[in-house]
Structure formats: C-alpha cells, structure tokens
Amino acid sequence: MAKLVVGAVWLLCLVAFFLPDTSALALPGRRLFYGLLIVHAIECLVFLPRLRAAGGSLARHLVQTLLFGLFHVRTLGSPA
Numbered sequence: 001m002a003k004l005v006v007g008a009v010w011l012l013c014l015v016a017f018f019l020p021d022t023s024a025l026a027l028p029g030r031r032l033f034y035g036l037l038i039v040h041a042i043e044c045l046v047f048l049p050r051l052r053a054a055g056g057s058l059a060r061h062l063v064q065t066l067l068f069g070l071f072h073v074r075t076l077g078s079p080a
Helices: 002-016 026-046 048-053 058-068 070-076
Strands: none
Touching (some): 002 026, 002 058, 002 070, 026 048, 026 058, 048 070
C-alpha cells in the first residue's frame, strides 16, 4: 500500500510539469518532484552496500529505491 501511495505522489509530481506555470500546483509539484529525487538518490548511495548484497539485479534495486526509497529497502530484509 505504501508503494502505491509513493507511486501516486510521483505521478502527481510529474503532472506538475505539464501544468501551465500560472497553475497553483505547478511550482509546488515540481519542487516536490526534485525533493523526492534528491532524497531517494541519497538513499541509493547510503544503502548501496545493502542493495549489492541483496542479490538479483543491482539496477532493479537502484530503480526501486529511487522510486520507493525505504519502502523498497525494507523488503530486502536485514543487512548481512
């Protein structure tokens, strides 16, 4: 459920790029998009050793962490 909510937030933020600049939601949506992108990119760096140790495709784990952050990392189980 949490991943669904985060996915919906990402989608709404993307919609903000297609709104006219005069729209009340354009600037906050774009800022939230960049904020989420920065925070989740930092999470990718912080959890990189754990993502590597998780097995499977590292690229898939990085994309999932970039999209869902801690909600994906928690599904990997405890660190080795």
